[in-house]
Amino acid sequence: MSDAITGGPARNRGLLLATLLITAGCALFIFSLRSTNLSTPGWATALDPDLTNIDQVAVYFSLLPRFVVAILSGLMLGLSSTILQQVMRNPLAEPGTLGIFSGARVGVAIAMLWFPPLLVFGFALPALLGASLTIALVLALSARGNFSPLYLVLNGLVLSLCLDALTAMLILANFEDLGELLTWQVGSLTQDNWRVALLLLPSLAAAWISAFWLCRPLTLIGLEEVSARGLGISPARLRALALSIAIVPAVLVVAQLGVIGFVGLAGAGLSQASGARRFKDRLLTAPLISAGLLLVTDQALQTFITVIEIPAGAVTAILGAPMLIWLLSRVKNSPAGHRQPHLPALCRSPRTSLLAVASALVLTALIATSVGRLPDGWHIATGTDWVNLLQWRLPRTVAAASAGAMLAMAGCLMQRMTGNALASPELLGVSSGAALLMIPVVFFLPPLGRTQTMLLATLGCLLFLAFTMRIARRSAFAPEKLLLNGVAVTALAGSVISVSVLFGDIRVTRMLGWMSGSTYSVRAEDAVVAIVLLLIFLILLPLVRRWLTIVPLGLSAAISVGLPLANARLTMLLMTAGLTGTATMIVGPLSFAGLIAPHLARMIGLRKPVTQLAGAAFIGATILVLSDWVGRTIAFPWEVPAGLVSMIIGAGFYGLLLVRR
The missing domain is CATH 1.10.3470.10 (ABC transporter involved in vitamin B12 uptake, BtuC)
Known part of the structure; x- marks a missing residue:
């Protein structure tokens, strides 16, 4: 000692x-x-x-x-x-x-x-x-x-x-x-x-x-x-x-x-x-x-x-x-390196894997929009009932799917950028950075629209991501220190919210619901904004495919092939902040989808950058849609936020990763 x-x-x-x-x-x-x-x-x-x-x-x-x-x-x-x-x-x-x-x-x-x-x-x-x-x-x-x-x-x-x-x-x-x-x-x-x-x-x-x-x-x-x-x-x-x-x-x-x-x-x-x-x-x-x-x-x-x-x-x-x-x-750096956990591939065909996860997302979305609980028990909506319920269930399902996909993509980018198998927007405090910025916004600014709050949340994510990366560079991106800094920021955000609750301001209620990852206030307009932003990021991904392959190899490899490493990292930082900020405004700062999805994509044989990102997006979307449906039905008539459900799932997967390291 x-x-x-x-x-x-x-x-x-x-x-x-x-x-x-x-x-x-x-x-x-x-x-x-x-x-x-x-x-x-x-x-x-x-x-x-x-x-x-x-x-x-x-x-x-x-x-x-x-x-x-x-x-x-x-x-x-x-x-x-x-x-x-x-x-x-x-x-x-x-x-x-x-x-x-x-x-x-x-x-x-x-x-x-x-x-x-x-x-x-x-x-x-x-x-x-x-x-x-x-x-x-x-x-x-x-x-x-x-x-x-x-x-x-x-x-x-x-x-x-x-x-x-x-x-x-x-x-x-x-x-x-x-x-x-x-x-x-x-x-x-x-x-x-x-x-x-x-x-x-x-x-x-x-x-x-x-x-x-x-x-x-x-x-x-x-x-x-x-x-x-x-x-x-x-x-x-x-x-x-x-x-x-x-x-x-x-x-x-x-x-x-x-x-x-x-x-x-x-x-x-x-x-x-x-x-x-x-x-x-x-x-x-x-x-x-x-x-x-x-x-x-x-x-x-x-x-x-x-x-x-x-x-x-x-x-x-x-x-x-x-x-x-x-x-x-x-604290002195641990001698542990940036070892990736060995997760054997369950499928060797990327096309088959992508088709499987896409089908899983469609099936989960169908269940989320048609199956639910009513005061007299479980109910499966069909025909006219399904169409009538769709106006309530579809926006939150689309928003949850978009947020899950964006968090999963952000997790992939962060893991490739840092060489850290446990990196994710939730664990590195990036999502909570958005929460810390939104607390004074809620108290001191007039009510803002969803698009405006998404932009502010993106700014908060970018600031805290830059802060985390700056600290991490001093320890050569040591995984443990990178994660602990993030968890400290997460704890700080939760503590600030706890103090805010004591003032009894009604606006804190919205913050509590949002920070726990609830989607019940999502409107159709919000779902449209979320899916459009997701599509924009998906279109941009192939443009950085080469960077995603070379950056994890380190500085020497980037220099040898003439890659502008500073520009590559800055671009990836901006994309990560945009993905995380948008998703955070929908499902809150804690969900762990960004941690789970990239590893599950690797487990089903999606190793190359673009295919892994696409597969992780499908998996993250499925996780959040499933979590939203479970939270909506498990304690009916009460509603458990999707972020809390997916967080518990993610913590279990985190333990599995540690066991297999």
Whole structure:
């Protein structure tokens, strides 16, 4: 671990930083006490309040518990992240990046729906079960890559996106039963008694004592497993015990307060940057820095934003994405190359393969326009009924097919441009870049037409794609760093939307529906625009066929054949941004069609650039049409957005790709 992050001062200034942060938090707390009209000589009475004095009651039962809970939860999250990073020898590990928070959230949702007895003692037990299963799955996915630090976090973040999509589906389908989950998951520190503080305090003490007790063996296992075995230490048992010590505090925090992401990651990262190289030093400084960060964040929100209550968890998630990118720039490149997973071709005739996927698209579209659910059960529309329903179902089917085809083509272009088998508009954050740009557009500009919003979304995609490519060039387009940057941007977009929801603006409802990938607001005019743009891009593809063949071979090959590499990459960037921006405005920023379709095209024998792009377009269209139909019927009369359905399908395919690497 000591050499995983480079740079930083030699002296340990972690305690000084923690002291400054906690002092600042205390100063803000004292400032907020002054606003309660509690006189300075009377502050001591806050510990023994007069129940007839509303200011004293507010301080004793709300402000003081909130102050203590902020410190305790920050300490627990920082401790959890420090142990996880040492056990996994991964400077990017923390409960949020490893999927622990998302697993806990799904566990609570499932318990609320189908296993209410698990909620007898609150959310702690189902959250612990969900988090434990999630971390086990992340470790299983990462085992084939020898637990490479970057791939470990990448697997955790992708699994988090999938589990969050599953949670969103459950909430949409069971809103009456899971309404409480929405208020819990935002990560608020608001308190009205001392119960949470009294619960967290002994848990923190037990975890911290256990961590210091295991400090020496964990230090050895962080350096070299052979040395640990030579001293009679079982690395597997030690890791299992340490993971338990790390997971329990994080789960208790999320069970009591909701998701407070990236606080532990920031504390551990700043601890190392401040000079804490030894694990023993980080066990002390990282939790204190995390506590100071959370305390300052929460007290600042109380002091300066008094109109509306903004949960600390939403703000820490926004600040955490830049922190992840910063830490990512300090992590050494993994020796893993740009290996493509071996996917044997199922068919050797490209013409037959193209005919098969085109037929699959036609069949899926026919099912989507003729089969559905009504209040009295399933219904197959024929004749006049089918014609009458066509005016409602055809536009969204055409729009979903066009968006799926464009995302698939964008995924093909990105994979050939970067040499990265896991590149896609969704995973690289290009789609979420459009979402980030559209958030201020929705709030500060008058309502725009679909064509205008498509142009703005394309601009957002282009900006974030250029940003991602610029960062990736510094690491020679290392696949892990490229993907992690994208996932960080995706997390940032989701966090900004979460904060926007708190303002209660009706316009946020449209953003939520769009970001989840819904097509139910698509009109016939939108479908026409989408299909026309798709046809334009399809016509342009043969013009860049030679570039698509040579660019993946690298710089030397491009120079040897006289290819203007800069112009080729710029053209491909513009095409990718246009495809992604247009598709994003139809199905939202998350769908994974851009990841799945190119690989399925290769699996059916479509290897050459143009045939692969055409086949991927048919496959992507089929996936989105099928996802839209499933979302429309699976929870009738409620509707699950197509983007959420296809995202879960895509996450499963992502796991398959990792297994076959």
